[in-house]
Amino acid sequence: MPAVVNIFTQQTIRSPAHPAQQDPVFRYFFGDRQEARPRQASNLGSGVIVSPNGYILTNHHVVEAADEIQVALADGRSLPARVVGTDPETDLAVLKIDADQLPAITFAQADSLKVGDWVLAVGNPFGVGQTVTAGIVSALGRTHLGINTFENFIQTDAAINPGNSGGALVDANGNLVGVNSAIYSRTGGSQGIGFAIPVSIARQVMEQIIQSGGVTRGWVGIEVQDLSPELAASFNLKTAEGALIAGVLKGGPAEVGGIRPGDILLAVNSKKVADSATLLNLIAALQPGVEAQLTVSRKQQSRVLNVQVGRRPVQRTLAPEAEPELN
Known part of the structure; x- marks a missing residue:
């Protein structure tokens, strides 16, 4: 498949000086030793050409912290690539190579996939x-x-x-x-x-x-958790659908809009909230600056609150790994 490419990265890793080097007694006996030489770490991955003019979609962890990126095309060419941008929160990145008339992949219709396909x-x-x-x-x-x-x-x-x-x-x-x-x-x-x-x-x-x-993603400043059957029963709910508001950021959009800890968030703009992961995705999909209608259950009564959506802060990322695994 010519639209799929191989990605090779290089990263220079500089080892920090040993703490003992800061000890004058150590230096007196052993002298001032030079720091360890930088070493080269390589990584490999894959990517997908998404436009004929050289945009390539790949994973964030493939290119994170890379000093040099090379893309090997199906026709045998190897070209340098630059990072256009990355999104650590979905583990996606876009690269650009200087080439044109490339074989771009065709996108399937969203939600066309079924279990068993x-x-x-x-x-x-x-x-x-x-x-x-x-x-x-x-x-x-x-x-x-x-x-x-x-x-x-x-x-x-x-x-x-x-x-x-x-x-x-x-x-x-x-x-x-x-x-x-x-x-x-x-x-x-x-x-x-x-x-x-x-x-x-x-x-x-x-x-x-x-x-x-x-x-850019939406944000309202809440901390949520899934509703277990036991929690749902304690709130006299018939099902465990929705997300429990465990905390509200002081002065954040949710607090200003009237959201309180202990509320059960049931829907965002009439879209049903199944669990905390669904809620996170629904809030993130909102455009900052717009007003969203959040349906909550409080003391067994349903109410709709209007909340001005803010912009999600940039999240810190952990050190990169060669390949994510679940163990």
């Missing part, structure tokens, strides 16, 4: 070159995996191995349905449980990055 995972596992593996869609809408802030993963049993990250998950017609991102593994290799970011999220993030260099 056949899919192909295309990438560069272990750096051996472009590889295609087949499987089915095992599940949709996987959340609470602890991989990204915003999760709505496609689960597949198509073999995904280190190096596949950022590669394409395509349907039987070759249309992009997801971006391969992570695996569940106790060995480091494929065990039949892989996760891909759905094309609906990937396309939305990609378009924002290309347009503005980053992603």
Whole structure:
């Protein structure tokens, strides 16, 4: 598949000086030793050409902290790439290479995928070159995996191995349905449980990055938790659907709009809230500056509160890993 490329990165790692070097007694006996020489760390991954003029979609963790990025095309060319922008909270990034008339992938229709559909995972596992593996869609809408802030993963049993990250998950017609991102593994290799970011999220993030260099999300300043059956019973709720407001930021949009700790958030602009992950995605999809209607249950009474949506603060990221795994 010519629209899938191999990505190779280099990073210079400088080791910090040993703490003993700061001790004058140590220096008296052993002298002033030079700091350790910088070492080069390499990483590999995959990417998907999304436009004929050189935009490439991949994973954030593939290119994070890279000093040099090379993209190997299907026609044998190897070109340097620059980072247009990244979104650590969905683990997506957009690169740009100076080339044109490239073979761009076709995006599948959002939400067209069904459990049981056949899919192909295309990438560069272990750096051996472009590889295609087949499987089915095992599940949709996987959340609470602890991989990204915003999760709505496609689960597949198509073999995904280190190096596949950022590669394409395509349907039987070759249309992009997801971006391969992570695996569940106790060995480091494929065990039949892989996760891909759905094309609906990937396309939305990609378009924002290309347009503005980053992603803007809505935020209202609340801390939420899932409703367990026991919590739902304590609130005299018939079901455990919704999200419990565990905390409200003082002076934040939610507090100004009347949201209180202990409220049960049931809907955002009439869209039903199933759990805390659904709520996070619904709030993030709102445009900062607009007024949103939040439906809450308080003391067994439903009420609609108007909240002015703020802009989600930039989140700090952890140190990069070669390939996300769940253990």
